[in-house]
Structure formats: C-alpha cells, structure tokens
Amino acid sequence: MKQREISRRSVLQGSLMASALAGTASYFGPWKENRVWAQGAAKPIKLGLTCDASGQYGNSGQDDLRGIQMAIDEANAKGGVLGRKITWITADTETTPATGSRLAERFITREDCTILIGAVHSGVANAITQVAAKNGVIYLNTNSSAPSEAGENCSRIKFVWDGNGTNFSKASVANAVNSIGKNWMLLTNDYVWGHTTSAATKAQVEGAGGKIVDNLLVPQNTRDFTAYLLKIQQAKPDVVATAVGGDDIKALREQVAQLKLDGKPAWINNQQDWPDVWGSPDSLFGVFGTTWYHKLALPGVADFVKKWQATNKEGSIPVPGNVSYNGYMATRELLRAIERAGSTNNVKIIKELENLKVSATDRMQHFDAYMDPVTHQMQQTIYLARRNPKPADKTDLYEIISWTEPKAVADTDAQAKCKLVPYEQVPTVDS
Amino acid sequence: MFDLLPHILNGLTLGLLFALIALGFMLIVGLMEQINLAHGSLFALGAYFAMQLMGPRPPFPADLAQSWLALPLGWRYAATLILAPAAVGLVGIAIEFCMRRTYGKDPLYGLLLTFGAAMVIEEMIRLTWGTRDYVLQVPQAVNGGFIFGDLIWSTYRFYAAGIAAAVIGLVWLLIEKTSFGATVKAGAHDSEIVRALGINLTRLRLLVFVFGTMLAAIAGIIVAPIWGIRPHMGVDAVIPAFLVIVLGGVGSFWGAVVAGLLVGLAVGLSGAYASEWSLLSMYVLLVAVVTFRARGLWGKKSVLEA
Numbered sequence: 001m002k003q004r005e006i007s008r009r010s011v012l013q014g015s016l017m018a019s020a021l022a023g024t025a026s027y028f029g030p031w032k033e034n035r036v037w038a039q040g041a042a043k044p045i046k047l048g049l050t051c052d053a054s055g056q057y058g059n060s061g062q063d064d065l066r067g068i069q070m071a072i073d074e075a076n077a078k079g080g081v082l083g084r085k086i087t088w089i090t091a092d093t094e095t096t097p098a099t100g101s102r103l104a105e106r107f108i109t110r111e112d113c114t115i116l117i118g119a120v121h122s123g124v125a126n127a128i129t130q131v132a133a134k135n136g137v138i139y140l141n142t143n144s145s146a147p148s149e150a151g152e153n154c155s156r157i158k159f160v161w162d163g164n165g166t167n168f169s170k171a172s173v174a175n176a177v178n179s180i181g182k183n184w185m186l187l188t189n190d191y192v193w194g195h196t197t198s199a200a201t202k203a204q205v206e207g208a209g210g211k212i213v214d215n216l217l218v219p220q221n222t223r224d225f226t227a228y229l230l231k232i233q234q235a236k237p238d239v240v241a242t243a244v245g246g247d248d249i250k251a252l253r254e255q256v257a258q259l260k261l262d263g264k265p266a267w268i269n270n271q272q273d274w275p276d277v278w279g280s281p282d283s284l285f286g287v288f289g290t291t292w293y294h295k296l297a298l299p300g301v302a303d304f305v306k307k308w309q310a311t312n313k314e315g316s317i318p319v320p321g322n323v324s325y326n327g328y329m330a331t332r333e334l335l336r337a338i339e340r341a342g343s344t345n346n347v348k349i350i351k352e353l354e355n356l357k358v359s360a361t362d363r364m365q366h367f368d369a370y371m372d373p374v375t376h377q378m379q380q381t382i383y384l385a386r387r388n389p390k391p392a393d394k395t396d397l398y399e400i401i402s403w404t405e406p407k408a409v410a411d412t413d414a415q416a417k418c419k420l421v422p423y424e425q426v427p428t429v430d431s
Numbered sequence: 432m433f434d435l436l437p438h439i440l441n442g443l444t445l446g447l448l449f450a451l452i453a454l455g456f457m458l459i460v461g462l463m464e465q466i467n468l469a470h471g472s473l474f475a476l477g478a479y480f481a482m483q484l485m486g487p488r489p490p491f492p493a494d495l496a497q498s499w500l501a502l503p504l505g506w507r508y509a510a511t512l513i514l515a516p517a518a519v520g521l522v523g524i525a526i527e528f529c530m531r532r533t534y535g536k537d538p539l540y541g542l543l544l545t546f547g548a549a550m551v552i553e554e555m556i557r558l559t560w561g562t563r564d565y566v567l568q569v570p571q572a573v574n575g576g577f578i579f580g581d582l583i584w585s586t587y588r589f590y591a592a593g594i595a596a597a598v599i600g601l602v603w604l605l606i607e608k609t610s611f612g613a614t615v616k617a618g619a620h621d622s623e624i625v626r627a628l629g630i631n632l633t634r635l636r637l638l639v640f641v642f643g644t645m646l647a648a649i650a651g652i653i654v655a656p657i658w659g660i661r662p663h664m665g666v667d668a669v670i671p672a673f674l675v676i677v678l679g680g681v682g683s684f685w686g687a688v689v690a691g692l693l694v695g696l697a698v699g700l701s702g703a704y705a706s707e708w709s710l711l712s713m714y715v716l717l718v719a720v721v722t723f724r725a726r727g728l729w730g731k732k733s734v735l736e737a
Contacts, residue, residue: 054663058562190707217707223658223667224445226588227702227709230437233582250564251659259576259583279563316561 044085045344045431047072047331048107050118050128055095056220056246057120059275060323064118064143065090066312067320067327073311075335082339084431089113095120095246097127104131104139113137114344114431117331120246120273120323122146122193126153133157136427138346138353140330143323145271146193147200147414150377153192154418156426157346159353160377161330162322165197165243166411168270168289171382171404173204173241176287180266181238186215187228187252189244194218197243197270200413205241213237218244218252225255232265241268250276253283262286272385274321281397284387291380292325292365293398300364319395325364329378333358344431347423367405375418379406437582438703439696444592446695448654450688451595452668453675454602455646461682462619462639466538468545469526470647471669472552473519477648478567478655478664479556480515485568505570516648522552523644527637534636549665556662565660567652591653598649599688606684615639671713678717680730690728 049068052061072086080086089111093100100119107113108131116132117140119125125144132139133155141149145162154160177184184205188198194217202212214235216228232240244252249269256262267286277284294305308320308328320328337352338344356371356378363369365381372379385398456470483489485507489496499507526548533540573590576583606612618625618635626632650668658664675694679686694713702709720728 053562058661058663059564062562219707219710221667222710224698226441226445226585227438227699228706230441230582231703231706234434234437247564247659247661254566254659255585255657258574258587259585261583275563280566316563 043431044087045081045115045338046111046113047086047088048104048111048113048116049088049090050093050100050103050107050116050124051090052095052120052124053092055121056248057095058092058247060120060143060246060273061093061095061118063273063275063317063321063323064120064327066308066315067324067329068117068142068331070308070311070324071328071331071335074332081335082342082344086335090118093118093124093128095124097121097123100124101127101131104128108132108135108137114346114429115334116140117334118142118327119144121191122149122153122196123191125149126192129153129155129158134427136346136429138334138349138429140334142327142330143273144193145197147196147411148192148417150372150375150411151196151414151417154375154377154414154420156350156376156420156423158376159330159334159371160375161326162378163271163289163291163380163382163409164200164377164411164414165193165270166200166413167382167409169197169201169204170409170411171289171402172268172270172287172384173201173210174208176239176266176268177205177208177210182210183213183236183238184210185213185232185235185237185240185265187240187242187244188215188217189248190217190219193245194243198241200411201241201243201270203413218248220248222248223251225252228252229255229259229261233261237265239266239268241270243270245271245273246276250280250283253285254280257283257285273323275317275323277397278317278321281387284397287384287386287401290322290383290385290398292322293383293385293400294319294321295392295396295398296364296366296400298364298366299361304364329363346429347426350423350426366403369406372410372415374420375411375414376420377411377414379410381405382409435700437580438700441588441703442696442699443692444588444695445699446692447592447595447599448650448657448691449671449675449694450691451598451646451653452650453672453679453687453691454599455643455650456669456672457676457679457682457684457687458602458606458646459640459643460676461684462615463636463643464538464619465530465533465541465640466545467640467643468542468669469548469552470545470643470672471665471667472549472556473522473644473647473665474651474654474668475556475660475662475665476522476552477515477519477651478660479560479565480518480648481511481652481655482565482567482660484511484515486565504568505572508568508570512649512652515652516645519648520641520645523641524637526644527640530640531633531636549669553662553665560662562662567655567660569656587656591657594653598646602646603684674713674717676727678720678727680727682731683727683729686727686729 051065052058075081075086091103093103115138119141120143122144125141139158141158141160143162145164147164147166150160186198188194262285269286269288272288337349341348341352354373358369360368367381369380382404383400384402385400388396388399459465459467489499573587575586577586618632622632675687675690679690697712697716698709701712
C-alpha cells in the first residue's frame with residue numbers, strides 16, 4: 001500500500017483551513033429559538049461572562065469579571081441558587097462587537113449558558129444583546145453606559161446596571177455652565193457611547209444657555225492627542241467635556257497633565273472608570289462622574305472592600321471601583337431574582353428584575369435604587385468627584401463633591417425611545 | 432494659514448516617530464527579506480524593560496539596585512536607553528535562532544514563526560506585568576511643556592522627534608557608509624556570492640536581526656511616554672510600521688522615512704481638521720499611493736512590471 005507523505009506545508013494549510021471552517025461554522029449556527037432543559041436538582045446554572053480582556057477596555061473588563069465572580073462565589077458559598085450550583089465560563093470579547101457577538105453565540109448554542117453577563121463597550125454590549133434577544137437569553141449589561149443601551153437599543157432580555165451619559169451630564173452640566181462659562185468644546189470617542197453621551201451633554205449645555213463651539217471626534221485607540229490639544233488651545237473654550245473612555249482617556253489625561261492644561265480650560269469627564277484611573281493618579285483632573293467609590297462613608301462599604309480584597313489578592317488593582325461594583329451588584333441581584341422567582345424561567349426572572357428595588361444600605365449608595373421597568377436601566381445615585389487633595393492613603397484618589405438622587409438625573413429621553421417587545425415574543429429559556 | 436502651521440509641525444514630529452517605529456522592521460525586511468511580525472511585540476518589550484529599569488524595583492541584586500536607584504534620573508534614563516534594547520536584543524537572538532530553518536524557504540514560514548513569537552511575547556508580558564498600563568518616567572529636562580507661538584507644546588515630543596532623527600541618521604550612516612553596511616547589503620542581494628567570499632552569512636543575518644530588534648526596542652522606549660505602556664501596544668506599532676514600509680517601498684531606506692513623515696502629516700492634519708479621519712487617514716494615504724504606484728514610493732521595480 002502506498003503511504004502518503006504529509007508535508008509540514010500541508011499540515012499548516014490544513015490547520016488554517018480547519019480554523020477558518022471552525023470560525024465559519026460557529027458563525028452560522030446551530031441556531032435554536034427555544035431552549036428548554038430538563039429540570040434537575042443537581043444541574044448547575046451556567047453563566048456566560050462576556051468580559052473584555054484586551055483592547056480599549058481590557059482592564060475594565062477584567063475588573064468587571066472580578067466583581068461578577070465575587071457575587072457567584074458568595075452565592076455558591078451559601079449553597080447556590082434554588083439548591084443549584086452556579087458555574088460560569090468566560091472568554092475575551094476583545095472590545096470588539098464582532099467578537100462579542102461570536103462569543104455570545106458560542107456560549108448560548110455550544111456551552112449551554114442560559115444567562116450572559118458583562119460589558120463595558122456599548123458596541124460590544126449591543127452586539128451581544130442582538131444574539132441574546134434572538135435566543136431569549138437574559139443579558140446583564142454591567143458597565144456600558146451609552147444612553148442608547150437603555151434607549152433605542154434596549155431589550156426585554158437586557159438589564160443595564162451602570163449610570164449612563166445622560167445621568168452624568170444632568171448631574172454636572174447646568175451648574176458648570178453657570179459657574180464656569182458658556183463656551184463648551186466636546187471631545188467624543190467615535191463610537192456609540194461617545195456619540196450618545198456627547199449628544200446628551202450638548203442638550204444639557206444648550207438647555208442651560210451654553211454653546212458648543214466644536215465637537216472633535218476621537219477614533220477608538222487614539223494614543224496621541226497632540227492635534228486635539230493644539231486645536232483646543234486655538235479655540236480657547238471655557239469648558240472641555242470629554243466622552244472618551246478606556247485606554248484612550250488614560251492617554252489623553254497623561255498628555256493634558258504633561259502640558260499642564262488641566263487647569264484652564266475646565267474639564268468635565270463624563271464618567272471615569274476606576275481601572276482607567278488606578279495607576280496614573282497624577283493625571284487625574286477636572287470633575288467627573290461615578291456610581292460608587294470604595295471610601296464612601298456608608299454602612300457596608302468597608303466590609304465589601306475587605307471581602308473583595310480577600311478574593312482578589314493577586315489583582316493589579318488593590319481596591320474595588322465602580323466597574324467591579326457594578327459587576328458584583330448586577331450578578332448578585334440576578335441570583336437573588338432567580339431565588340425570588342423560584343424558577344429559572346427567563347420571563348419569570350425578567351419580571352422579578354423589572355420590579356427590583358434595592359435600599360440605599362443594601363446598594364451601599366446614598367439613595368434607594370430601582371430598576372426602571374420601561375428602559376431596564378438601574379436608577380441609582382450619581383456621584384460627582386474630583387482629585388482628592390488630601391488623600392487618606394494611596395488608594396484615596398477621589399474627593400466626592402456631590403451625590404444626586406436617581407429621579408433628578410433620570411434619562412427621560414431613553415424612556416421615550418425604548419420599545420420593549422411583549423413577553424410572549426421572548427423565546428422561552430429555562431436552565 | 433497660521434492656524435495650520437502648528438498642525439504641520441505636529442505632523443512632522445509625529446512622522447519622525449512613525450519612521451523610527453518602522454526603521455527596525457524596514458531593516459529586517461530590506462536586508463533579510465523576512466517579515467518580522469514580532470516587531471511590535473519587541474517594541475512593547477523595549478518599553479516594558481525600560482519601565483522596569485526606571486521603576487522602583489529594578490531587576491538587579493539588592494546592593495546594585497540600591498546604587499542604581501541612587502543615580503540621578505537622567506543618568507538612569509540614559510543607561511536604560513542602552514540596557515533595555517540590549518536585553519531585547521537577547522530575545523532577538525533567540526527568535527533568529529528559531530528562524531534559521533526558514534531561510535531560503537517560502538516566506539510564509541518566517542511570517543508564521545514571527546507571528547507566533549509575537550503572540551508568545553505579548554502573553555508573557557501579560558503574565559509578567561499584568562494587563563494594567565504603566566507610565567515611563569523621563570528626566571525633568573525633557574518633561575513638561577513650553578510656550579511657542581502662543582501655544583503650549585510638549586517638550587518630550589520634540590525630544591522624541593530629535594532622537595528619532597538622530598537614530599535614522601545613524602542607521603543610514605551604518606548602512607551606507609561602513610563596510611559592515613556594504614557586506615549586509617551584498618548578503619541581501621546575493622547570499623551565495625557573499626558566502627563564497629568567505630563571509631559568515633549566518634553571523635551576518637544574526638547581527639542584522641538583532642540590530643533590527645534593538646531598533647524596535649529603542650522606538651518602544653521613545654514612544655512609551657506618549658502612548659503609555661500596555662500589553663497590546665505592540666499591535667498599535669506593528670500596523671503603522673508595516674504600512675510605512677509598503678507606502679515607502681519595500682527595502683527603501685529613504686522611502687520609509689518619507690512615508691513616515693507623510694503618514695505623520697496625514698494623521699496630524701486630519702486630527703485637527705477632520706478628527707474622525709485621523710486614524711483612517713494613513714490607510715487612505717496607502718490606498719491612494721498603492722493604486723497609482725503598486726511598489727510604493729521608492730520600491731524597486733518588479734520583474735512582472737512592463
């Protein structure tokens with residue numbers, strides 16, 4: 001019998017072909033409209049954690065993951081949910097919508113995940129939402145704060161846990177127009193979150209009698225902001241409002257601080273995520289928004305920080321920030337909702353989450369929080385902060401200057417834009 | 432017009448940095464006919480090694496570390512500019528050893544090997560330093576800003592552009608005005624004849640590759656204070672480097688330099704006047720040039736061309 005020789009080239013070509021085919025196969029299916037698994041007491045509930053580990057929000061995605069894992073560990077330590085253990089799988093969504101979509105598909109159709117959790121980038125969150133909605137799988141958008149996530153891109157299966165660009169703009173803009181000046185310049189990350197957040201800021205500025213003199217779009221992954229900083233100096237605005245996130249805002253902040261442009265004009269950074277701040281405190285300037293801070297003088301905060309540190313000893317960030325907090329809170333409330341519903345049926349869990357109310361003490365925030373049943377966005381306390389001139393320790397980077405109750409900063413535009421499908425149009429899913 | 436001048440100046444300084452990033456890549460492509468996809472990772476490694484050397488925990492024994500930290504920042508920075516590229520050069524030696532079996536074969540093998548090396552280096556960076564970003568300390572003399580034409584400019588940016596211009600000049604002198612450069616070019620042109628003349632081609636290739644990796648590391652150190660240091664910074668470097676080489680013409684030294692300047696001008700000017708195009712502009716420039724001149728600005732004429 002003639003033995004066929006296998007050359008290295010043919011192996012490589014074969015591998016490449018196989019990889020390409022595998023990728024194509026996962027893209028095209030198999031699709032399943034309705035998924036019902038047999039109920040079994042010992043069968044774990046499996047969660048798909050769609051967290052970035054690389055790209056613009058790689059750092060934040062991993063901090064999100066730490067919070068999510070902590071909530072799961074807590075639930076498992078108490079015997080799980082409905083007597084069933086919680087298991088999870090995660091993979092890098094790469095801050096890329098196409099990857100997010102592909103992973104969501106894989107988690108649902110091949111890994112049997114019945115709930116997806118995790119997002120920082122609004123484009124990725126929206127891509128995952130499309131896949132989750134088609135399959136009836138509940139999706140928790142933990143940290144993407146584009147107003148569109150609770151507006152035109154809302155979904156019956158999706159719940160949004162972070163404050164959004166409109167909430168933060170409402171908390172900061174009107175006061176700044178009156179106290180600092182009317183000429184504003186916008187720096188906008190060129191994707192959904194940047195655009196929708198800057199649109200919200202523009203509306204607030206104009207509503208308060210101010211004027212937008214220019215809006216500079218910042219492509220994602222911009223590292224060199226010299227051209228923008230020259231343009232800002234030439235335009236001489238009173239205030240620069242940024243909607244720039246992730247690694248981009250870190251690079252921008254460092255370059256602004258290096259040129260000592262952090263005093264004039266005044267800067268308002270819509271929201272600062274803790275992973276974007278930690279590591280370069282010297283470049284923290286301006287006023288910025290957040291939903292939580294690890295040194296809030298509120299009951300439960302210190303204990304939460306200790307527990308988080310105990311489970312994240314090896315991490316590069318020593319204390320939890322808003323991103324990890326959101327991941328934790330979203331997951332904890334989901335697992336509680338399953339327990340209350342007494343079922344893993346997706347519609348029953350959705351109804352529980354739609355009626356969610358959490359006391360200020362339980363949230364470790366200043367005001368009670370509630371889930372808006374119209375937009376599926378958590379309505380919560382919005383904090384404004386600036387660099388702490390008298391830090392108590394090396395992690396004490398923020399000085400919290402105000403906290404606003406949820407109703408005062410509610411995103412009313414989102415309520416008008418969000419159209420949720422009726423329950424009966426949601427494919428049934430049961431873990 | 433006066434509004435435009437700062438942006439032209441910004442574009443030119445940025446262009447010199449792009450040319451510096453592409454320099455090591457160009458050298459290896461031009462003289463060894465190998466596409467080194469690990470260029471970006473070596474660029475990142477240079478920045479990380481420099482950060483480690485400049486940071487509070489240098490990788491030395493305790494006594495030496497103490498003496499090292501007692502040195503003024505400027506001296507440490509100057510020494511780092513030599514030590515970090517030398518350390519990356521050792522990594523370059525390891526990669527070149529692996530590449531030897533691919534010489535003279537389908538370029539795909541070298542390409543796949545360096546792609547694999549890039550993945551390994553990036554993951555090693557993640558494992559060693561984590562996913563967080565770092566800032567590279569620089570001496571006070573080149574930090575901060577200065578006022579020129581009623582605008583505040585970054586001192587470091589002009590320092591970086593100056594270093595880039597100096598390195599470009601030195602590399603040109605080495606290749607064009609020394610017997611080593613002549614031998615290297617001859618080796619790239621006709622390796623058999625060079626070998627027949629008794630020149631150790633294996634060692635020559637090793638030297639060129641290591642030189643290219645050290646240039647990548649120098650670029651990483653120089654660019655790090657502007658871009659920041661993070662695991663995937665190599666990807667941010669290798670794509671423009673590849674683009675600059677293709678735009679300038681594969682193998683052309685001055686083609687790469689001019690292409691770097693053009694890319695810098697395109698990014699700088701679009702950043703000011705059509706900011707949403709600032710990253711895309713370099714690709715538009717590439718398409719525009721390659722459409723009319725497939726071999727790039729100064730690329731050699733292919734035998735397939737009429």
